[in-house]
Amino acid sequence: MTDFVTGFRAGSRPDRTVTYLPEGRPAVGLTHRDLDRRARAVASWLAASGMAGEPVLLLYPAGLDFLVAFLGCLYARAVAVPAPLPLSGSSRVDRVDRLLRDSGARMVLTDEAHVAVLGDLSARTFGEGASPDPWEPPDAGAVAYLQYTSGSTSRPRGVEVTHGGLTHNLEVFRRVSGDVPVRRIGGWLPHHHDMGLVGLQLQALHAGADLVLLSPEAVVARPIRWLRAISDHRVDWTVAPDFGYAWATRRVSDEERAGLDLSCLTMAVSGAEPIRIATLDAFTERFAPVGFRRTALNPGYGLAESTLVVTCTSRGRGPTVRRFTPASLAAGEVVLAPDDDGVPLVGCGEPGDLDVRIVDPATGAGVADGTIGEIRVAGPSLAAGYHGDPAATRAAFVTGPDGRWLRTGDLGFLLDGQLYVTGRLKELIIIRGRNLYPQDVEFAAREAHPDAGRGAAFGVRDADAGEHVVLVQEIRRSSPDTPAGFADVVQDAVTRRFGVPVSLVVVRSNTIRHTTSGKVRRGHMRDLFLGGGITALHSALSPAVATIVATAEADRA
Template identity: 40%
Template sequence: MEHFTIPLPEILHRRAREQGDRLAFRFLADGTPEGAVDWTYGDLARNAAVVAAELAGPRAEGNPRPEGTRVLLAVDPGLHYVASLFGILAAGATAVPSFPPAGRRAAERFLAIVADSAPDTVIASAWQAAEAAELARRLPADRRPRRWIFVDDAFFADAAAGPGELPALSTDPALLQYTSGSTGDPKGIVLTHDNLISNCEVLQRNMGPDPARIGLSWLPPYHDMGLMGTIMLAVHGGWPLVMMSPVHFVQRPVRWLRAVSEYGVTISVAPNFAFDMCVDGVSDDELDGLDLGSLRQLYCGAEPVLKATLDRFRDRFARHGYRESALIPCYGMAEATLFVSGKPDGTMMRTLRLDKAALERGTVQDAPAGAGAVANVVSCGAVAHGHEALIVDARTRRPLPDGTVGEIWVRGPNVAAGYFGRPVPTAETFSASPAGADGGGAPADGGPVADADYLRTGDTGFLRDGELYVTGRLKDVIVIAGRNLYPQDIETSALAAHGELRRAAAFPVRPSGGAESLVVVAELRRAGRRDAAELAAIREAVIAAVTAGHAVRPSGVHLGPPGTVPTTTSGKVRRGAARIAYERGTLKRLAPARSGPDDRAAPAAADEPVGTVSR
């Protein structure tokens, strides 16, 4: 593997020395330009140096040197977060990003990460000081952080008089990036400085040069896409990044679009669901004067990229300057630092119209003109330079030819070192070898990849004409009557069946003594009481749409209020959690309308029973 010798703290140090007065970050504190706060590279370096110095602490207090220690970072999105991150890295410590413990679920995840990573220090926003003692009390004694540091404007007030030099130590690992799935058992992915720089290099290559680049991100900085895909990338590339809190985007999605227009943003990034939110959650009145013409690169990833969603976004915003050529579908994961593949700059997005029945058998066949059963699969572009993607039969581990669906395996310098403190899962996931092969295959864009084990992504897909197409998660594939059904396709059909639905999860169940069958859980856009007839009509519409589109009739449809479908902290549907809650009968249910003695019929209309389910 090529060794990258200039870590991110050193890059920031150089930018502060040579371009100290240039804008680095602009944070929209309330989601609008009126609340904007600007930091130059000099400002960021000085504030990061304050954090690094605080981590080192007076030697007389017996503080250990920060190099090699773990520091959990639970600061709110914004400039204080960025300064704390670079301060940790500059001190030579390992940063452990975490969602701030605001609310029950977030607190549970925070505690799970602390218990797993055992950090020496926690850096948090000042408002969390009142909660620290109670959070520490809920941890085992040997897992309680030795020290808490609380940051706010006052903490950084003396930054100008603080350390003049930003230290630039670079001990590994640089980062423990926790996966966004399970709350109770999160896994920390060990990322080195080489991983972080490699990810920046391949993304920069995919983006191409642009001396006038201006970025924008509302993504949570605790997740790989928001952290490695925006904050670190902007410092590495030397272009300004406009930031806002994800809360402000969710409250009013138009704020994202307005910021693009206000600041002439040229590059931004969002998951698939954000495009739907913009179409459904932005009124025509809010679009007056909107100009998206500056946007020349819009990355879409982090969850399945759906053509129907992208088409809706194009149709709604083309009149406001949005160009479909700007869209860059991409694929990545935290185990590969972030970026695995993406549409190269200057090319058009590819979509295949495939024969659905053939795809269910694992074969890629173009659908003939006029065919009814069609799957529209979006290309996630070319594999990152210097990396290789291999499609493998997950059961036999044999490499598969182009045009055949299998598990996606990846290798190259972006691939992480493994899971923190978990040798068995690390060996299973990061040390895969194809059966009957010596690791063969050629990397993308030429140039050999040194012999190395493959990362098993757990995702399914295929290669065609040098591009990667992702079809789903291996563990989520629904196998019924020998057919491979992809849950995101079923969920898309279910949501299109009725305008009242906003999120869905499809998964298989196996009644005692019966064959595997399909269940769909969907949540309505609005809370409130519904009468039995209305719920029955929605349920029948879902059944009809799924049956017509996929030739399988759901044996159960559960309708619930907003929040019924479990999601990760980054908004991805947790289908396994939905299945468990369905089997246990713990999914949220809609309250019946108070319209008379037939109220009791509402639950039956909302949820068709499927019998006892074996585990």
């Protein structure tokens, strides 16, 4: 298989374009051939600067300059390190400082508009007009870039994605479209996120498709911009997390929807966070009047340690939904429920070019189909490991008689060839032998009250009784209900739904911490809860949880 870099350099076409749609300004674009030419100039400049094999931190706003710089790094065999611009909030600045230290980056590249702002980082733009770069195809095992994980359960780690792994995963994802070549890919996910980088930008280049990009901030502010770009530019492939589809469903008005034509969209990939059939159903119902088809939905599963995609539903199939009895999910052995009853789970596609195995997390032994266990993955898409962290690499990437396998830390099961994902192993809450998944608790809370925003569910443990469920739940600022009244409704609904006591902390909007891709940082919220770092509007804690909190306060004193 021709590697991605060599393939794009040789096959870049003047009739394929990359277009960025800035808000309030004219669109800007490059042909694939112009993109290749500019990337060659960057590569020549990086090679002359001695950056082959060295990490280069890329701090760019949404737009085309990032893609030019990223390809230039790959061409020069420098190690690209995509990162978010540290322009708003101390947490983002701290994150970039950590990435600089962890990656060992010797150079920071940005666009001209941000050179002065990032002066403390010695940021620079690349030289233009350089001579053509001397070309040597990259080694398949060489590190192409560091994909820093979003840190939903731990500190961010730099995943070492190789040139061979990138090429293989792009081809795995391309095959999801079947025999119909993709014509135009469009979306808004950040380029420093694996789904935005690989599933959106690089996939378009690999497939020889047009690419239409939007600013993540602009789409979050007004999601109609995303759907209007699909409609106006006749996009047939888009990607977004569950949050993106839910946000568009809620925030696009009837008047805005009336001007859309989404009949062009044949692949709407959903991934990067737990997939809710309620979200997909609501999106379909909302936009079916303007041409959107349910068969265009493509639920998938992946993670940075496998470059991106592990499984994804093929074009035209639509989501596979099965319902299971709550008791069987809690026990770890799934049992199908009647059609209109039970807990619905969405299939994430069939394993194809990557091997997927479900194992007992404690022993590593394989389990039967329909049994919940840890998801493990093997194949050429796997990353080399975690940058500068051999212990974490050994723990996550295990080698045995049957090859090298990634321990994903995710729980799920295989049934009738489909992969179903149920949650994170580290976030699983075990109450008297029952397995509770935090995302199910959070979803039940959102359904219980119309003014419920984001929530974070987690377990806290005492020495005697084991784990207890805590839910930190946002209430929308516009709610006419009091925090105490809101808490009564939500707590009663969630407790009845799961049959266990649930301690509830009501907080204002924008309190729940989440990653750049929208995943709830449950471990961080637990630490804030026990560390006294949450400002509560109302708390309704069980005696056991109140004792745990009081003990934590005494330990801090």
